[in-house]
Amino acid sequence: MNVLSAPALPHGLPPLSDELKTHLDQVNAALLGHIERAGGFLPFDQWMHQALYAPELGYYTGGSTKFGSNLPTGDFTTAPELSSLFAQTLSRQVSQILHDSQSVAILEFGAGSGALAQALITELRQQGIEPEYSILEVSPDLRERQQQRLAPLRAHIQWLDRTPDDFKGCVIANEVLDAMPASLFTFGQDGQVLEVGVIAADQTTARGLPAPFYLATRPAPEHLALLVAERLEPQPFYLSEINLQAEAWMRSMGTWLSRGAAILVDYGFPRHEYYHPQRDQGTLMCHFRHLAHAQPLVLAGLQDITTHVDFTAMADAALEGGLDVLGYTTQARFLMNCGIANYLASPPADNTPAVQQQWAHTMSSANKLLSEAEMGELFKVLLVGRHMTTPLLGTLSGDRRDRL
Known part of the structure; x- marks a missing residue:
């Protein structure tokens, strides 16, 4: 040694x-x-x-406080923590997957503070969908926080200790592979x-x-x-x-995802960029x-x-597990395809300071989600699944599968 x-x-x-x-x-x-x-x-x-x-x-x-943008308690901020805008836009891709898989089941891995689940369930309800939401969370502290946050929704939510034997619907993993x-x-x-x-x-x-x-x-x-x-x-x-564990996790998804698709959002690169000589x-x-x-x-x-994600390795592992690679693009392109602009098209007519401050926060969040200098380019979205019959909304434009 x-x-x-x-x-x-x-x-x-x-x-x-x-x-x-x-x-x-x-x-x-x-x-x-x-x-x-x-x-x-x-x-x-x-x-x-x-x-x-x-x-x-x-x-x-171990119970540490991990999420949040306010010092000194949080350690990092994820997209769902910025505002509900991320989940609202994501809901359009989720609803398409649910419709195509003839299911209302959603399985989220590593749900953090529960912010994504809360906003996503709320938005899907406005679209006439009452989801059956499952969360697989390894942190007892975060599970408790999720339960407290989501209790007022009175939604059909369950917490799992392991992956299901058979699942049809939409899988979500936001910043899971990197950990x-x-x-x-x-x-x-x-x-x-x-x-x-x-x-x-x-x-x-x-x-x-x-x-x-x-x-x-x-x-x-x-x-x-x-x-x-x-x-x-x-x-x-x-x-x-x-990351052999992440690759094994991707392959294993093929043993239990019988119909539907997984939305994997994380920061990373295709292999030729991941192992660039300058990195x-x-x-x-x-x-x-x-x-x-x-x-x-x-x-x-x-x-x-x-660690950042080698998305080529993740796509290869999905194929080895018998899944289809349905799309790969940047977070900015994915959110634009899913209609984030629709949520930003009409500023509120109410000019009260509180409403205008909230609108300014929404616009600031949108910039962080979309900007190449923030999360828009570094974060990627990989979509994999089985028995999907329609092209996925999130990669109708700017699909980068040819770069994997």
Whole structure:
């Protein structure tokens, strides 16, 4: 094993409360135990899984406040959190899928605060659709928040612990793939594929580090080395990711989605852009109190850890699972195709300050959703499904499947 890098505190990190420091110590101790049981080297995807999903300790399972645009409580803001505009526009694609699949069932993965479900159910009701809404949420804290938020709707909503055996309808996964644990790899001087993992710092060294860990490398296992070799040429000093768990999740969808389509919204690239020579440090990012940085070894259990999505890999996995790839485009083009302009065409006649302030917020949200400098270009929409008979509204214009 060779040490790759040591942890470093990101610039601008806000101070931690005593409660957060105690939680961080507990998470670090648990991770050190996992490293020891793994023989001294914990592959990065396993590290990421524990940091995000360890029961009562992980970022998504330990009860931290994660969403929101107001400092200091939130860590990041998703499209549904900006305003109801995202869900209102999305509803047109959802209603088409429901009609084509002859179903009113919706399954949302990772529903966050419940903002998307709330606005989507409300909008579908205005279209005369009473959906049967299911949510699969791994975070007990977020599940409780969703239940509180959605209770006033008096809608048919259920929370699932696992994927259904058979499903017909519309699947929604907004910023889900990026949070699935990814493997890190780099190349040795001879072009050998090296797996990146986490090792424990010795007691003397650890006292000078912000976290008692190092990133380290070892020869990659055969299956990982073969997949990396299939996707890019060896490049010296090149570090990147491959998300085998997300690919497996996409393939598995083919075992239970019997009719309908899935709408997958996330930030990422097709493979030729994902593994561009200039993207030589990969796409891994961490978020804490709206501070974005690339230090995954610090703040374990307190910060989100994500990687961008290789949409070529996701499309290939869907095909391997027996699904059809129905469309792929940017978020901006998808929302324009679904009629976002219709929700912005008529400013309110009411000139009271409260109404005008709300309209200004709506227009600001639309700019963030559509602008190339914000979410419009970086975020993509991949649509996959089975037994759909009509072209999907969201990719009638600007379909980029030929770039995958």
